[in-house]
Amino acid sequence: MRLSISHETTYHYDDQVRASIQYLRLTPHDSERQQVLSWQLALPRPVRAQIDPFGNILHVLTLDEPHEAIVIGARGQVEIDEKRESEHESQSSLPFLRFTRLTEADEAIRAFAVAQTQKRTDRTALIDMMHALNEHITYTPGATAVDTCAAQAFANRAGVCQDHTHAFLACARSLGVPARYVSGYLYSDSSEHLSSHAWAEAWIDDAWYSFDVTNQLAIPERHLKLAVGLDYLDACPVRGMRRGGGCEQMHAKVVVSPSAPIAVPAAKKKPVPAPMIQVQRQG
Amino acid sequence: MIRTFYDEMYDAGGIVRPHYREFARWLGEAPPELLAQRRREADLLFHRAGITFTLYGDEQGTERLIPFDTIPRSIPASEWRVVERGCIQRVKALNMFLADLYHDQRIIKAGIIPAEQVLANEQYQLAMQGLNLHRDLYSHISGVDLVRDGDGTYYVLEDNLRTPSGVSYMLEDRKMMMRLFPELFAAQRIAPIDHYPNLLLDTLKSSSPLDNPSVVVLTPGRFNSAFFEHAFLAREMGVELVEGADLFVRDDRVFMRTTDGPKAVDVIYRRLDDAFLDPLAFNPDSMLGVPGLLSAYRSGNVVLANAIGTGVADDKSVYPFVTDMIRFYLDEEPILKNVPTWQCRKPEELSHVLANLGDLVVKETQGSGGYGMLVGPAATAAEIESFRARLKAKPHAYIAQPTLCLSTCPTFVENGIAPRHIDLRPFVLAGRETRVVPGGLTRVALREGSLVVNSSQGGGTKDTWVVED
Numbered sequence: 166m167r168l169s170i171s172h173e174t175t176y177h178y179d180d181q182v183r184a185s186i187q188y189l190r191l192t193p194h195d196s197e198r199q200q201v202l203s204w205q206l207a208l209p210r211p212v213r214a215q216i217d218p219f220g221n222i223l224h225v226l227t228l229d230e231p232h233e234a235i236v237i238g239a240r241g242q243v244e245i246d247e248k249r250e251s252e253h254e255s256q257s258s259l260p261f262l263r264f265t266r267l268t269e270a271d272e273a274i275r276a277f278a279v280a281q282t283q284k285r286t287d288r289t290a291l292i293d294m295m296h297a298l299n300e301h302i303t304y305t306p307g308a309t310a311v312d313t314c315a316a317q318a319f320a321n322r323a324g325v326c327q328d329h330t331h332a333f334l335a336c337a338r339s340l341g342v343p344a345r346y347v348s349g350y351l352y353s354d355s356s357e358h359l360s361s362h363a364w365a366e367a368w369i370d371d372a373w374y375s376f377d378v379t380n381q382l383a384i385p386e387r388h389l390k391l392a393v394g395l396d397y398l399d400a401c402p403v404r405g406m407r408r409g410g411g412c413e414q415m416h417a418k419v420v421v422s423p424s425a426p427i428a429v430p431a432a433k434k435k436p437v438p439a440p441m442i443q444v445q446r447q448g
Numbered sequence: 449m450i451r452t453f454y455d456e457m458y459d460a461g462g463i464v465r466p467h468y469r470e471f472a473r474w475l476g477e478a479p480p481e482l483l484a485q486r487r488r489e490a491d492l493l494f495h496r497a498g499i500t501f502t503l504y505g506d507e508q509g510t511e512r513l514i515p516f517d518t519i520p521r522s523i524p525a526s527e528w529r530v531v532e533r534g535c536i537q538r539v540k541a542l543n544m545f546l547a548d549l550y551h552d553q554r555i556i557k558a559g560i561i562p563a564e565q566v567l568a569n570e571q572y573q574l575a576m577q578g579l580n581l582h583r584d585l586y587s588h589i590s591g592v593d594l595v596r597d598g599d600g601t602y603y604v605l606e607d608n609l610r611t612p613s614g615v616s617y618m619l620e621d622r623k624m625m626m627r628l629f630p631e632l633f634a635a636q637r638i639a640p641i642d643h644y645p646n647l648l649l650d651t652l653k654s655s656s657p658l659d660n661p662s663v664v665v666l667t668p669g670r671f672n673s674a675f676f677e678h679a680f681l682a683r684e685m686g687v688e689l690v691e692g693a694d695l696f697v698r699d700d701r702v703f704m705r706t707t708d709g710p711k712a713v714d715v716i717y718r719r720l721d722d723a724f725l726d727p728l729a730f731n732p733d734s735m736l737g738v739p740g741l742l743s744a745y746r747s748g749n750v751v752l753a754n755a756i757g758t759g760v761a762d763d764k765s766v767y768p769f770v771t772d773m774i775r776f777y778l779d780e781e782p783i784l785k786n787v788p789t790w791q792c793r794k795p796e797e798l799s800h801v802l803a804n805l806g807d808l809v810v811k812e813t814q815g816s817g818g819y820g821m822l823v824g825p826a827a828t829a830a831e832i833e834s835f836r837a838r839l840k841a842k843p844h845a846y847i848a849q850p851t852l853c854l855s856t857c858p859t860f861v862e863n864g865i866a867p868r869h870i871d872l873r874p875f876v877l878a879g880r881e882t883r884v885v886p887g888g889l890t891r892v893a894l895r896e897g898s899l900v901v902n903s904s905q906g907g908g909t910k911d912t913w914v915v916e917d
Contacts, residue, residue: 186697186740188728213700215747218575218729225743227698257553259567260574312732404728406739 166247167202168389169424170350172239172361174403174417178410184229187405190348190392191239192222198249199389204241219345219399220256221392226405237403242424247386251372258368260395261343267396268331270339271316277301278336286342288369292383295376298332304379311397326363327397329378333365334396343368345393347375348400352387352421360419361402364388389421454600454855455867456521467524467915470636474629475519483518486628487860490516493624515908516621517859518628521870521890524917525639531602531874532884534784535592537774539876542607542761544777546586549760550576560776561769566760570814573722573757575729575742581755582657583879588753589651589717590876591615591888594784596855603787603852605871606767609758611719614889614909615875616677619644619684621889621911639886639914645684647877647885652685652715654879655751661714664688664704666695668720668736678719692720697740700747715751722756764847765791765813787852793844801848802839805832808848809899810839823899825851854899857910859892869893871901872912887912 172191192214193201206212208226217223228235264270270278281297282290301322308323315335318328330346337344344367351362364377364385375385382388394400457468464472475483494516523531548554549566556563566572591612593605622641626633652663667678669691682689688704695704695713703710718725724734729742744750760766768789771782790797790808801808810822822835839846856867874888890910891901901907 184696186728188740188743215700215743218573218577218742218746223743225697225700225740227740229696229698256577257563257567259564260572262564262568263570398732404732406727 166245166352166386167242167424168245168350168352168387169242169420169422170240170389171420172350172402172417173419174237174415176235177414177416178233178407178412180409180411181231181233182228182235182410183231183408184227185232185235185405185407185410186228187226187235187237187403188217189224189226189237189403190217190221190400191237191402192224193241193243193349193389193391194220194222196390197252198246198385200244200246202242202244204243205239207236207238207240209235217392219392219394221394221400231409243389245386245389247384250384251369251374252366253372258343258373261345261368262338262341263395264335264338265396265398267312267314267398268334268338269314269316270335271319274316274319274332274335275339277319278339281336282340284340286340286369288374288383291337291342291367291369291374291376294336295333295378295383296381298329298336298378299381302329302332302378304329326377326379330363330365331396333367333376333378337365337367345373346396346400347388347390347393348397348402349391350389350419350421351377351380352389352423353380360421361417362388363397363400366393452598453853453867453869454596454598456855456857456870458858467522467917470915471520471522471632474632474635483860487518490518490624490628493627494620514617515894516624517892517894517908517910518625519858519860519865520625520911520913521857521872521892522913522915523887525886525914526917528639528886528914530783531594531872532886534602534604534782535874535876535884536882537778537780537783538592538604538607538770539587539590539878540882541774541777542590542609542770543584543586543878545773546755546758546761547581547584548777550579550586550757555773555776558776560772561766565769566766569760569763569765571722571757571759571763573760575746576755576757579746580748582655582751585655585878586755587758587761588655588755588878589648590754590878591873592784592876594872594874595852598853600855601785603785604770605787605852606764607762607770608873609754609762610721611674611754612873612875613674613677613719614873614891615644615648616680617909618875618885618887618889618912619680621909625911637916639916641885641887644875644885645681647883648681648717649685649687651877651879651883652717652751652753655753656715658714661751662712663715663717664690664695664713666690666692666716666718666720666738668724672719674719681717687717692735692737695738695741697738697744700740700744700749702738702741702744702750713750715753717753722759725752725756763813764789764811765793765844767847787849790848792839792846792848795843797848798839798843801846802836805836807851809851810835810846810848813845813847821900823851826897826899851899854893854901857890857892859894859908859910861894861896866896868896869899869901870910886914 212224281294305323315331318324334344366373392400587609591608665682702713723731725737726741727734728739774782792798806824808824812820854869857870858865859868870892890912891907893901
């Protein structure tokens with residue numbers, strides 16, 4: 166399946182921002198499951214790409230001229246191999262056993278993980294646990310915040326994909342299964358869930374397998390992976406800081422659509438220059 | 449009286465050891481009023497110099513003077529040379545371990561240390577994986593904590609490879625002794641240590657591939673317990689003392705804000721823990737760090753001393769493997785001994801520990817500063833039971849060691865002079881070469897019988913002499 170993505174994030178500030186810096190994980194890389202046909206970032210100024218500690222493509226955008234808005238655009242096309250269920254990697258999975266503040270497993274989560282799996286750690290057991298978590302934490306937009314941890318969402322039984330993923334990571338790690346956070350895009354024909362999405366991967370039989378708790382999917386056929394990490398903070402698309410600016414309004418618009426290969430001839434695979442949006446006047 | 453402790457000044461027969469003879473003679477001749485007056489002078493001078501330290505767990509955030517004792521701890525030069533070689537050997541192996549761990553992981557493949565022990569450790573930093581550092585050095589400044597058992601044998605109690613502190617006390621204690629008792633330094637050859645700031649600056653400069661890199665000291669700020677030391681070292685080295693807010697990152701380079709505009713920074717002697725370095729990569733609530741610092745570091749545009757991720761090598765759960773590291777990387781026998789250690793994560797070792805809690809010292813693998821530690825022989829029954837419960841709940845978070853006797857050194861106390869337990873922290877600098885200034889920081893447990901020398905637990909310090917014998 167070929168997915169076309171158009172993702173635009175706009176930050177507006179009440180006051181002028183004196184300086185800002187953003188870590189952007191908005192560029193997918195090729196893997197066994199996905200092939201990036203074209204990808205383009207539209208940023209206020211050119212930025213060199215680097216690889217972050219988790220192997221993600223990272224852009225660090227620094228703006229030190231006063232600005233009142235930042236517009237970050239990402240668009241491109243990626244071919245997804247729908248049949249591939251798992252991905253291999255040469256790096257050790259063991260660092261993904263550790264808990265973080267957002268994925269700490271409290272007594273309730275540990276007990277839940279044991280009850281659901283009987284301490285089995287095969288894929289079937291983890292799929293059962295994924296379904297049980299979906300049932301336990303009802304998908305409720307607005308119920309949690311960006312810094313809500315797994316234990317809080319689990320106790321309140323409400324959350325969004327980020328909370329579902331953190332709870333799954335806490336459960337898996339408490340069973341001794343390395344697990345990581347995935348941030349990316351999801352094509353969904355219903356508009357129920359955000360297209361900018363998060364799910365989990367767990368290390369089973371020497372490969373990473375996907376667990377989308379929110380959509381109860383264990384085969385990531387419509388999932389485009391952007392970045393991985395120990396939790397949301399490592400993998401999130403935009404993490405930034407600024408000096409000044411007062412209150413901030415953020416608007417994100419994501420359109421994920423399937424594009425039939427026939428409708429996109431090879432010649433059009435060439436990246437189309439995205440409009441460069443100036444948020445600051447130079448000179 | 450049965451002597452169970454090794455005393456630094458007197459041998460088992462109560463005779464003054466040769467390297468203390470000169471001092472003992474002087475002490476015997478000095479009028480007691482003079483000594484008392486000099487001690488008051490020392491207190492006053494320390495106060496005036498602002499050498500204080502903030503006590504954690506104290507609601508008032510009280511700044512305290514670290515008690516300074518005017519009776520030095522003295523080490524014969526021949527003995528010191530062995531300790532020095534042992535410390536250098538150890539730090540070399542630990543640096544090789546870190547380089548290996550963040551690259552080929554040969555030591556794991558060789559089956560010497562279990563993969564999970566280090567890779568699942570919170571202190572293992574993925575950010576360091578595959579990153580090449582100049583000279584392959586991770587711990588540029590290390591503090592090796594040594595104690596002596598009943599027969600005088602030196603043991604390494606722990607390695608400090610994150611942000612070892614205390615060197616300012618070592619330097620100030622010496623200045624104080626030379627000022628109060630100049631006659632002692634004229635009468636015998638005591639190895640100088642005042643070149644430490646120069647060696648430190650040289651070490652920091654040699655950590656960068658640049659010819660004349662610009663160096664700064666990064667402090668968490670004046671509320672940090674070691675702020676005095678950060679300011680002291682910056683001043684002694686003649687470099688800027690900065691807080692996170694004084695630095696910024698632009699296009700993967702670090703700059704310092706100055707009145708003359710941005711100035712590039714090449715080496716950061718950071719006295720800030722990994723978790724606080726970059727709020728965009730680590731703890732997002734950190735107001736102490738520099739947003740973007742990790743990207744600049746990973747791009748190779750700035751050196752951090754010490755490197756990120758050294759904590760995995762000085763973690764108490766990794767400590768039992770250090771002697772094997774020395775054999776593995778250097779093909780040498782360890783010069784300094786490790787204290788035998790039970791790893792509570794292993795069920796059979798845990799049951800031994802639980803059965804002998806009253807005799808053992810139990811420590812948190814992540815703890816430091818003497819907080820969260822049980823000294824069995826000195827603990828109440830209630831304290832032991834509380835630790836028993838903690839051990840059972842989280843065995844992997846603890847190690848246990850036999851209670852070492854810890855050597856004693858005569859110390860001024862309320863009623864004259866009495867033996868008090870001491871340890872030793874030499875500071876090892878790794879750059880073009882690996883060096884140690886003679887001696888180190890001697891900490892003394894001022895409470896009678898106490899084995900906890902940490903300043904946060906009521907410990908004091910002594911000047912440390914290496915005396916030609």
